[in-house]
Every structure is written in structure tokens, then in C-alpha cells.
Amino acid sequence: MGREFTALFDEWSESYDRTVAGEDVEYREVFAGYDRILEAVAERVSGTVVEFGVGTGNLTEKLLKVSEKVFGIEPSEGMRREVLKRGLPIKLLDGDFLEFPQLPVRIDAIVSTYAFHHLTDAEKERAIALYSSLLAPGGRVVFADTSFASAEERQEIEQSALDAGFLNLYQDLRTEYYTSLEILNKLFMEQGFTVSFTRLNRYVWLLEAVKLG
């Protein structure tokens, strides 16, 4: 579910790593400190980890240094092809945030970078309820993604994309399902998590949610 962006990611898969390296000026600020953002997620997890929206496998590579086992779930065939080229020792599955093959083991953590905004807020609610049912107390969800601290901040960021003539970025901000910290906090708390947020660049916030007992 929430797979309406898959064709776009199939097309983007071969050049995606050049975008995150800052080649595309429109997205440079979104990906500022990309490597550090991925590390901030990886250093907060251990054990058996499920990663959603794997992309080309950049976070996966870091997770493999700190985890026992990584299950990668990715709906785009183009992106999965890029991950396979890297030969990473993970179990890579066709699936998405809401629908994926049954995982045969206990899960310690669920992670994702730059991807949860592909779900509408109603889909996010369903996904978080599902993760709450999969994790034991102490299990965690760690996401890094564009989110907004307030309605004013959202407006300011959209306006500055327009002022800079970054029309692709502006279009993304207006049409994908970026949400607020307030909504994320509420959705996770309702499913029995404690939540904290840390800003990682102008766009990206780290969300760390720990399942209560």
C-alpha cells in the first residue's frame, strides 16, 4: 500500500545515489548530511532489524555493521536491482510499509530513511498499529524523514523552495504526504510508544519510538 510512487523510483534508481550526493541543486538541502543521517538511525538499533524503503541500500550497508540480521523491504524493482548489485548479505523482499511477506523471527527494530512520507496519515496510522503488534516491549522504530515542526515552518519551507525556483521540490512538498511532528507523536503514542524527535537538517527529523511494556 502507498505504492503510487513506485514507477518514479524505478526511473530514479540508477541516478539516485548522485542525487543524495548533492548533484541535484534542488534537493541538496534535503540530503544535507545524508551520511550522518543514516548513521544516526543505524547507531540506535541492534539485533534483528527490518528496513522499509531500502532504496539503493545505503542505510542497509550501515545497519549490517551493527545488526545481527537485516530484512529489507522495497517495492521498486529498479531499487531492488541496485541493492542486489551491491551484493549485501540481507534478505531483500518485495513489499511496502503495510504489506510484506511474513517475517519468521522476532524483530528488535524497524527503521526507514526518507520514505515514511509515501504513506498518507491514515496509512501511517495503520502501519504504526501493525509495528506495535510486531514489536515486544523495548522494541523500537527509528525513522528519519522530512517532517514539519509547525504549520508556519511548513509554509516557510514551501515558500523558500518557490522563491529559489525549485519547482520539482515544491511539487514534491505539495503532493507527497509529509506530516507534522504533532501527528507523528500522536499516532505513535496511541499505539503504546514513547516518542522523541531530533532535528537532523532543515527538512529531516529523526523519530525514535520505543514500545512500552
Ligand SMILES: C[S@@+](CC[C@H](N)C(=O)[O-])C[C@H]1O[C@@H](n2cnc3c(N)ncnc32)[C@H](O)[C@@H]1O
Ligand atoms: C527517497 S527513497 C529513500 C531510499 C533510502 N531509504 C535512502 O535513505 O536513501 C524512498 C524509497 O522508499 C520506497 N518507497 C516508496 N513507497 C513506499 C512504500 N509504500 N513502502 C515502502 N517503501 C516505499 C521507494 O521505492 C524508495 O526506494
